[in-house]
Amino acid sequence: MAKRKSKFMCRSCGYESPKWMGRCPGCGEWNTMDEEVEIVQKGPRAAFQHGEKVKQKALPISAVEMVEEPRVKTELNELNRVLGGGIVPGSLVLIGGDPGIGKSTLLLQVSSLLANQQQRVLYISGEESIRQTKLRAERLGVKSDELYIYAETDLGMIHETVDEVKPKFLVVDSIQTVHHPEVTSAPGSVSQVRECTAELMRIAKTQNIAIFIVGHVTKEGQIAGPRLLEHMVDAVLYFEGERHHTYRILRSVKNRFGSTNEIAIFEMLQSGLKEVLNPSELFLRERSQGGAGSTIVASMEGTRPILVEIQALITPSSFNYPKRMATGLDQNRVSLLMAVLEKRAGMLLQTQDAYIKVAGGVKLDEPAIDLAVLLSIVSSYRDTAVGVGDCFIGEVGLTGEVRRVSRIEQRVTEAAKLGFERIIMPSSNMGGWDVPSGIQVVGVETISEALGIAFK
Structure with missing residues (x-):
């Protein structure tokens, strides 16, 4: 007979404890310990899997044949580039984002x-019934006999449906609602997310099905559940933007x-997502001409150069500790x-409040933006605009x-396409390439x- 046993698990890092604690010893977060009921089986546990397990042989690395990964390309070229050239059969892709940002719309459109x-x-x-999914499909103009819709949260039933339909692509919306029949904790818990993802990964690898979850x-913007979830999948994509x-x-x-660090930009319309093929022009469209505190930088997002505007506002502070x-x-x-x-440079900024912003909602983290940030601060401090x-x-x-x-050559070429006349850059990057x-x-x-x- 099975014995019931309680344990407490951190929903952030997966740390397990026999008793409840206010602060997790693993990650230091507060109020993240959830109680889960564990059933201890006496004797061997039946494995939840379909089909027979094939034993693999160890091979020397020199004997492994190099085969280029096949790709399935969609009509969304931006998505193809973010995925590295297309969807790889047998891959497991995780897509995260804020509620209402458009994750379901994106995946239904890709489907x-x-x-x-x-x-x-x-x-x-x-999360939705078949009728609700149908309403979204009607709005997006989705009509195809090769797209099957199934509303279910039981992983066992999902597995049987996959064996019956035999799809090439599988979309699970969302992993926090799916529950494993042999795990007693509630859907969305650390144990459920870990076990369900592991089973979906096994389905993807054994049946060569590309799966999107x-x-x-x-509230901090991180994907909910154990950090192990991001380690298990082949790709992690974040869908960002303001809902307004x-x-x-x-x-x-x-x-x-x-x-990694590739980005794709879409415009959310009533009929679905539309690709933005020239994001640099988009980010510079509303730039104020001749405004102090504004500079342009050519930043690299993955393999793509993007021109964005950096804005700075430097004002005298009325407090002992200026704001940054x-x-x-x-x-x-x-x-x-x-x-x-x-x-x-001998500039007295310790009495100034500083507000720095990247226009367009883009996040920049590469060191090549330092000079543009610095000059935008000086421009606002002196109230003098740089050249347009x-x-x-x-x-x-x-x-x-x-x-x-x-x-540097890709950055300068992108700036030349958008009509910029002068690039101020490091002297060590001069020479060895053709200037447009x-x-x-x-x-x-x-x-x-x-x-x-x-x-000047």
């Missing part, structure tokens, strides 16, 4: 595009079949750059030097040189 290519797709809805996010704005960003933070606020940038890095300006046709690229060191950055016609490149070694050229 329709795949079904139109005569690829059988099974869409598992654990939707994951809820916490029409633009959405699909960001790749992990991809075993392609590069950054949106889309690392606040600590902004404080570091302001310290470099005080020490190396100027673009700034470069990393700034603690001694005030402007350091070399990668992929119609644009001037100026090399600088220190921030003092950059300030002299930008505000």
Whole structure:
């Protein structure tokens, strides 16, 4: 007879404890310990799996044949690029995002595009009924006999339906609603999410089915459930954006079949998501001409160069401790750059409040944006605008030097396409590549040189 036993598990990191604690010893979070009932079986436990297990042999690495991963391309070229060139059969992809951001709309639209290519797709809805899914499909114009809809949360029933329908692609919306029949805890708990994802991964690898699973996010913006969830899957995509704005960003933070930090930009319309093919033009569309505190930087998002606007507002502080606020940038890095300006350029910023923002809702984290951030701060502090046709690229060191950055040719080419006339960049990046016609490149070694050229 089975014996019931209680345990407490942290929903953030999966730490297990025989008793409840207010603070998790594993991750240090408060009020994350949930009680789960564990049934201890006497004797061997029946494995929850279909089919026979095939034993694999160990091979020397020199004997392993190199085979290029096949790809299934959709009509959304932006999605193909974020996934590394297309959907890999047998892969497990996790998509997370805020409630109402459009995750279900994106996956239903992708399912329709795949079904139109005569690829059988099974869409598992654990949060909506079939009628609710049908209403969204009517709005998106989804009509295909190769797209199957199934509303179920029991993993055993889902597995039987997969064996019956035999799809090439499977969508599970969402993983927090699916429950494993042999796990006694509630759906969405650490144990349920871990076991259900492990079973879906086994289905993907053994039956060569590409599976997309939707994951809820916490109030901090992280995917809910154990951190192990992101380690198990092949790719992790975050769907970002403001619900009150029409633009959405699909960001790749992990991809075993392609590069990370790739982004795709979509516009949310009544008829679904539409690709934005030129995001640089989008981000610069509403730029104020000749406004103080505004600079343009050519940043790399994965393999794509994107021109974005960095805005700064420097105002005298009325408090003993001035404010330092950054949106889309690392606040600590902004404080570091302001310290470099005080020490190396002789600017008194310790009595000034600083507000720095990346226009368009993009998050930048590469070092090549340092020079543009620094010049936007100086521009606002002096209330003097930089040239409208100027673009700034470069990393700034603690001694005030402007350091070399990668992929300079791609950045300059993108700036030239959008009509910029001058690029201020590190001197160490000069030479060894062809400068596009119609644009001037100026090399600088220190921030003092950059300030002299930008505000001449």
